[in-house]
Amino acid sequence: MDFTRRDALIVGTGAAVAAMLPLRAFASATEDAIAAFTGGADVADSGVTLTAPEIAENGNTVPISVSAPGAESIIILASGNPNPEVVGFNFGPLAGSQEASTRIRLAGTQDVYAVAKMSDGSFAMTKASVKVTIGGCGG
Amino acid sequence: MAEGVKPRVKVPRKAAAGDVITIKTLISHKMESGQRKDKDGNVIPRSIIHTFTCKFNGELVMSANLHGAISTNPYFQFEAKVPEAGDFTFEWLDDDGSVYTDQKSIAIG
Numbered sequence: 432m433d434f435t436r437r438d439a440l441i442v443g444t445g446a447a448v449a450a451m452l453p454l455r456a457f458a459s460a461t462e463d464a465i466a467a468f469t470g471g472a473d474v475a476d477s478g479v480t481l482t483a484p485e486i487a488e489n490g491n492t493v494p495i496s497v498s499a500p501g502a503e504s505i506i507i508l509a510s511g512n513p514n515p516e517v518v519g520f521n522f523g524p525l526a527g528s529q530e531a532s533t534r535i536r537l538a539g540t541q542d543v544y545a546v547a548k549m550s551d552g553s554f555a556m557t558k559a560s561v562k563v564t565i566g567g568c569g570g
Numbered sequence: 571m572a573e574g575v576k577p578r579v580k581v582p583r584k585a586a587a588g589d590v591i592t593i594k595t596l597i598s599h600k601m602e603s604g605q606r607k608d609k610d611g612n613v614i615p616r617s618i619i620h621t622f623t624c625k626f627n628g629e630l631v632m633s634a635n636l637h638g639a640i641s642t643n644p645y646f647q648f649e650a651k652v653p654e655a656g657d658f659t660f661e662w663l664d665d666d667g668s669v670y671t672d673q674k675s676i677a678i679g
Binding site: 491492496509513514516517519521522523524525526527531534536567 | 645
């Protein structure tokens with residue numbers, strides 16, 4: 432079979448693209464989730480407070496708390512999890528404050544993001560680094 | 571998995587009108603994430619509570635969309651305004667279609 436230089440290039444490019452795809456998908460899943468939430472709008476970097484432990488011994492249950500005065504919804508994303516979405520909070524008219532605490536799973540040491548949608552339509556984001564001693568995804 | 575699911579909610583019995591109170595909720599649920607494998611290497615299908623809603627006299631206080639990364643026995647703590655006496659209703663929606671509910675009354679005084 433003839434294997435010309437052109438064929439070799441095409442095969443090579445295809446292989447390179449294929450090799451990069453999963454890597455890209457992993458790195459940008461969080462960015463995609465943020466973009467899906469904000470619709471590509473500008474995101475301010477103040478206005479949200481995310482409280483998470485610096486070191487979590489057990490990734491199966493990491494207590495976090497998020498607060499964003501004036502927010503109507505807040506999403507939490509874990510950049511190092513197989514699926515970055517963790518939880519989305521929506522606050523109604525009777526919410527006493529735009530604040531909530533819960534417990535989440537983290538697969539390993541990673542950054543946790545909180546993105547808030549304010550009632551005026553703007554967005555704000557913050558992140559916190561959590562070191563995880565034992566990952567929480569089983570497997 | 572509808573067996574053994576037990577919601578627990580902590581709401582103060584009384585509050586002054588207009589007060590902001592703290593609510594804590596916990597529901598026993600294994601929250602199978604869909605990432606784990608059994609000993610034969612088969613993925614255990616996802617089975618989680620996907621939505622939680624808290625309302626006071628029919629008006630929304632807080633709702634949450636849960637994903638696989640919420641821990642076993644999902645716990646929430648949040649604050650609510652109490653304009654009048656009434657009932658808090660809590661609702662958890664399971665992937666399998668089950669609905670778990672709880673209700674707490676609060677008095678003014």
